[in-house]
Amino acid sequence: xxxxxxxxxxxxxxxxxxxxxxxxxxxxxxxxxxxxxxxxxxxxxxxxxxxxxxxxxxxxxxxxxxxxxxxxxxxxxxxxxxxxxxxxxxxxxxxxxxxxxxxxxxxxxxxxxxxxxxxxxxxxxxxxxxxxxxxxxxxxxxxxxxxxxxxxxxxxxx
Amino acid sequence: xxxxxxxxxxxxxxxxxxxxxxxxxxxxxxxxxxxxxxxxxxxxxxxxxxxxxxxxxxxxxxxxxxxxxxxxxxxxxxxxxxxxxxxxxxxxxxxxxxxxxxxxxxxxxxxxxxxxxxxxxxxxxxxxxxxxxxxxxxxxx
Numbered sequence: 001x002x003x004x005x006x007x008x009x010x011x012x013x014x015x016x017x018x019x020x021x022x023x024x025x026x027x028x029x030x031x032x033x034x035x036x037x038x039x040x041x042x043x044x045x046x047x048x049x050x051x052x053x054x055x056x057x058x059x060x061x062x063x064x065x066x067x068x069x070x071x072x073x074x075x076x077x078x079x080x081x082x083x084x085x086x087x088x089x090x091x092x093x094x095x096x097x098x099x100x101x102x103x104x105x106x107x108x109x110x111x112x113x114x115x116x117x118x119x120x121x122x123x124x125x126x127x128x129x130x131x132x133x134x135x136x137x138x139x140x141x142x143x144x145x146x147x148x149x150x151x152x153x154x155x156x157x158x
Numbered sequence: 159x160x161x162x163x164x165x166x167x168x169x170x171x172x173x174x175x176x177x178x179x180x181x182x183x184x185x186x187x188x189x190x191x192x193x194x195x196x197x198x199x200x201x202x203x204x205x206x207x208x209x210x211x212x213x214x215x216x217x218x219x220x221x222x223x224x225x226x227x228x229x230x231x232x233x234x235x236x237x238x239x240x241x242x243x244x245x246x247x248x249x250x251x252x253x254x255x256x257x258x259x260x261x262x263x264x265x266x267x268x269x270x271x272x273x274x275x276x277x278x279x280x281x282x283x284x285x286x287x288x289x290x291x292x293x294x295x296x297x298x299x
Contacts, residue, residue, distance in 0.1 A: 011214020127252020
């Protein structure tokens with residue numbers, strides 16, 4: 001296996017997991033968030049199942065000195081929650097509650113070419129971009145705030 | 159009841175497996191907003207795996223649409239108001255998840271699996287505002 005294949009497979013398995021779990025239908029998501037209505041508790045088991053598997057496998061993976069195709073495992077600064085984390089997460093939650101889509105299911109559903117995603121996904125990318133511009137301007141950890149920054153020291157979670 | 163939680167559990171387990179594969183092979187955190195959002199500010203040598211992960215997501219979507227079309231909502235024609243709502247929702251999801259350094263996958267799955275206090279705080283926050291938003295939209299407005 002090569003790094004490109006593993007990345008592709010990981011995305012593929014992720015999408016199939018989302019679809020089987022019911023996350024690609026916003027009606028399920030909104031039903032899960034509607035605890036005051038006829039609460040649909042099923043999606044709690046998606047996060048539960050994902051955390052159970054990943055939390056069990058992580059320690060085994062970290063027994064290795066390094067990943068199969070990379071120099072090192074990600075490292076995380078032991079920083080506390082800050083305003084940026086909480087404000088960002090709060091806004092994300094509002095958008096999630098309005099549309100019923102978070103980024104993974106939105107991108108997976110984009111493959112169907114369904115009309116709502118042709119609006120939602122470009123708007124989401126505009127949001128990604130705005131946040132990056134804002135952070136680059138304010139200069140507050142413009143680089144450290146990029147989860148994707150290639151192993152330049154420790155980055156905040158995740 | 160048992161059958162109704164079986165698929166969510168199985169789907170969740172696959173998501174956990176996917177995150178584990180990406181960590182084991184590529185040494186990366188499977189946080190969708192970070193993996194894909196970082197493509198807007200590409201760094202040399204750090205692009206291919208992101209594009210391929212994204213391609214995998216789309217391929218998975220196609221596979222689902224082909225073999226299990228019920229995974230997606232039935233096609234509908236949204237109203238003009240619905241369009242603005244979708245655009246606003248997308249903007250908030252993109253902006254918020256990037257500012258907050260993660261979404262349901264990066265914080266909710268990977269971060270919590272790691273026991274990260276930041277991710278637990280983030281997840282509680284977006285769950286709370288998500289619940290509040292649905293409450294306001296469905297039961298108040």
